Amino acid sequence: MTQSIVVQVGQCGNQVGCRFWDLALREHAHVNKKGEYDEALSSFFRNVDSRKSSGGASDIIGGRIQHLKARAVLVDMEEGVVNEILQGPLREVFDSTQLLTDVSGSGNNWAVGHMTYGSAYREQIVDKLRRAAEHCDCLQCFFLIHSMGGGTGSGLGTRVLSLLEEEFPEVCRIVTSIYPSAEDDVITSPYNSVLAMRELTEHADCVLPVENQSLVDIMNKIKHMTHGGKSGLVVKQESTVISSQGGLSGAEKPFDGMNNIVANLLLNITSSARFEGSLNMDLNEIAMNLVPFPRLHYLVPSLTPLYTLADVNIPTRRLDQMFSDAFSKDHQLIRADPKRSLYLACALMVRGNVQVSDLRRNIERLRPSLPFVSWNQEGWKTGLCSVPAVGHSHSLLALANNTCVKPTFMELRERFTKLYRKKAHLHHYLHVDGMEQSFFLEAVASLGSLIEEYSRLDATKARLMLDAPRLSIAT
Template sequence: MPECVVVQVGQCGNQIGSRFWDLILHEHAKHNRSATYDESFAAFFKNKDSSGTAIGYGQKVSYLEARGLLVDMEEGVVGQVLKSRIGELFSHNQIVTSNSGSGNNWAVGYAVYGPEYRERLLDALRIEAEQCDSLQSYFLINSIGGGTGSGLGSYMVEMLEDNFPRVQRFASVLCPSANDDVVTSPYNSILSYSKLIDHAECILPIENQALADICDRVGSFAGSHGRPKREAIKPGSAITDSLGTGSRPSNFDAMNNIAANLLINLTSSMRFEGSLNVDLNDITTNLVPFPRLKCLISSMAPLYVAADHAVYSRNMDQMFTDCFQRDSHLLKVDPKSGVYLGCGLITRGDIELSDLRRNIERIRPTLKFPVWNTENWKTGVCAIPPAGQPRCVLQVSNNTCVQTSLKSMVERFTKLYRRRVRLNRNSEIVRHWCI
């Protein structure tokens, strides 16, 4: 069973990461009633006894420890995570923090904190690697709009390539919107992207504005049938809380929930059995035809289940159709305007292989593929449904429309740089990058 170490960097990375661990535990608890440590647990967790000794497969879960690393140059978010119900998943060896912050400056995270904390970070990564039997990938979660997530995240990607060259580096990054309130976010985004393209093996961008639009759209629909919004959405859906208490979270929490559910569905085949299993290595191998064309777009369906199924229901074929609609993507792009270099579909729940093949044949004529790669479809079938839903479909594809998002970042970067806005500590690095 391949194992994965999750590296959460910066405030946003740790907030999404905390939702990821919360939801993944809830999912495993639902489908593993006997609390037996098995291969599905081993992908992201270690089982230890009270003395810290590792316990093998087939034993009862004694003390779970996450295969992860919490990194932030401000203690606030990490402190909240450690005080929450998932805090006991992490030991002091898995936490690297400071109390000064990066000031939303990529250069501070990359050129100051990177070298300063290099040995601590490297020791923490090595400890995690040594406790894996078959380490396949490092899964990086960060935002590229702030200082720590972009700067220190870029430094860590370089460090991972230097010290663990044979281990996959999969980066899930949150991209700032055009009206982001961080003035330096265009600098941070471009500088971070340049490092990720050079050193990560696959990039999964998620845009803040796309998440906000999805939450607004779902919220307006949920309250449009003469009932309160919180009653229209079934507890346990992707956009709601993980425990199914019925409380509808704020838009900010709902955005984190959507991003966390994307990662959970992406890694479902690594954790549970199915007729076609897909792991992060398969995604990178099949959906990245050229080394530098490594940015993937993603979408999920359904994002929530209505409490009254008669009000809002989606049949199986409609779920596949929704995954290819513009409004369902977690990046503000139009997939129909671009060319698909590769497309991956991961299904969960009561969806048969025949259903998957039938929908691929139905949707294929509506999509544009290059003549040399018309059959590049990667499929995965996981028998275990997500918690709170009978089934779902995740679509991950390599589409040339991602250039729309990248061009928008470059335009915002150029506007600031031409006016020499906020060129202080970033200045020499930005000028060097432009040259």
């Protein structure tokens, strides 16, 4: 069995990571009724009690998880979120060797996170990564979770990414990046995001972009359905957007639902690494099969179902709708419409009571409506994990390498240019030791080059879309 390590950087990265560990423990407890430490648990947890092989899921259910340690490294230059985790139900899952905090934060400044803290804490970060790796028999992947808009997530997060490439060049690096909305309250977020984009393009194997605004839209739609729709409809406690009492102490917070959606993205992408299935997808195969061009490694995630209503069952006949929903813009975690853009490749990661024949039948049904590049018409990768997500009979994560990410990047460049043209707030960055104005120019040039690469591919899609029959997807 292979193992993976989750690296959480910044406030957002640690909040999402916390929800991932919370939901993962619930998932394993739901499956592992005997509470024994097994291969499924070993993929993301290690057993620190050598005297016995049990103490796993039974302790998870009771909240006594002192025998399990998450394969994780938590980094934040403010103490708040990490301290909250250490005071909550998940406090036993981490120990001091896995944590790195400061008190002052990065001041929403990429340069402070990347340059100042990146240099000051370099050796400590490398040491914690090595310690985590030493506990693995067969390290397969690093999952980095961070945000793009703030200082620590964008700056130190991408510095950690470059250290992962430097120290573990053969280990896959999959990054979940939370992109700020246009109305983000961090005025310097366009600078931070564009500076981070260059690092992601150069050092990641795969990036799963998630937009804050898309998460807000999804939550508002669910709220409307449950409160403004039919009377009596409520969302199940164990759905994607609700997880009862979370790993952070206190009541559910407004952003917990948004964080749960991202955590479920990670649960689904790691399901084949944690559980058995008839079509297990190796994590290394994601980059190998979905990234034909090294720089074009941004994979658009969509997740379905996003919720389960308490009085609604999902019969098998709705299985086809689940596959259709995965290609609907309403289920994308960025505001994009892949069906109107060009596919380079696509992965379908299915969980639950779904047959291989159902999977293949739906691919054949959808294929005519999805414009693929001419040289990769068979560019599908599939995974089938028999263990469903808690609260669902079946679920689906689609990862699309698609040119539809281009508008998101263009919008980001436009917001950057508006700030940079006025030289607004630039002095806060240039006062940081090691930071030069050339970093801004090189970063926006890198983003422009990325956009141009997508544009060249897009130029071939018009003919394909004219030739392809359209599929009407119900919403």
